[in-house]
């Protein structure tokens with residue numbers, strides 16, 4: 001049984017509280033859009049695809065028992081709630097793109113005179129519920145495309161030593177994962193010697209979440225400190241790096257967890273292929289390059305403390321950007337559910 005960050009059944013939504021992992025595995029109920037917004041803001045649920053799915057499903061939970069005076073009233077409520085959910089975290093684009101698509105759908109249903117208000121609500125909720133299965137299918141395609149493309153650079157009988165950063169697995173998506181999906185596909189094909197993964201300070205997505213997933217799936221692994229990446233590449237002959245994405249600009253510049261950029265620079269220095277793994281729901285075709293991506297800054301307490309344990313001296317000044325931008329020039333390939341593309345190919349692929 002694979003790990004499930006999100007449990008949804010006919011209007012009931014629960015999420016695994018990722019702030020408590022790996023020591024406690026506790027599901028919490030999401031009963032409203034406010035609950036969804038708070039769970040995303042506090043990072044009880046995180047990961048670009050999972051943020052969009054939980055945000056949208058929290059709207060399903062809220063809409064299901066409600067009745068509305070008119071289709072216009074229903075569309076207005078949908079629009080207001082989705083625009084509120086977008087404000088929970090600014091860097092990942094998935095929630096924004098899902099909101100745009102769903103508002104377009106709501107307007108289409110509102111103006112379709114052949115369907116009544118109950119049909120409109122049912123069709124709208126069903127469209128959101130389909131996001132779960134689609135994300136899992138996309139991730140399995142990403143995993144297989146990525147494994148195949150990375151292996152092309154190695155002899156037939158190779159087993160790879162991979163490096164990844166942060167958490168991009170079943171705890172960041174509806175299941176299987178993006179970059180960790182590529183690792184899972186390599187492992188399933190018996191082509192993975194080992195995956196090295198970083199702690200990913202300060203939220204420790206690697207040490208807490210990726211470790212939890214790799215141990216659960218019995219995938220060969222080694223945890224390393226964020227500051228060890230250059231020494232690792234210099235001594236362990238890393239085959240390739242694969243990481244996730246929160247927002248990919250149309251030129252291929254990519255925002256991902258803080259620390260990704262310096263891994264890309266180090267990989268470039270050591271001539272290690274560097275891949276981004278992300279579904280098309282993470283590609284923002286409206287922004288030309290990475291300079292337009294808003295980088296979320298998180299509270300200093302997330303650096304100075306681990307849970308309730310204070311690490312840093314009281315009164316210390318902090319800078320805590322949650323993401324950085326890796327320029328397309330450092331990216332070998334962008335692994336998507338439709339295939340693997342060089343950054344410069346993205347514009348044509350997105351438009352096709």
Ligand SMILES: CSC[C@H]1O[C@H](OP(=O)(O)O)[C@H](O)[C@@H]1O
Pocket residue numbers: 046047048049165166167168169172173178179205243244245246256257258322
């Ligand atoms: C497939 S998850 C993508 C992305 O989201 C994570 O950020 P966070 O844990 O702050 O939500 C990380 O950047 C992953 O690479």
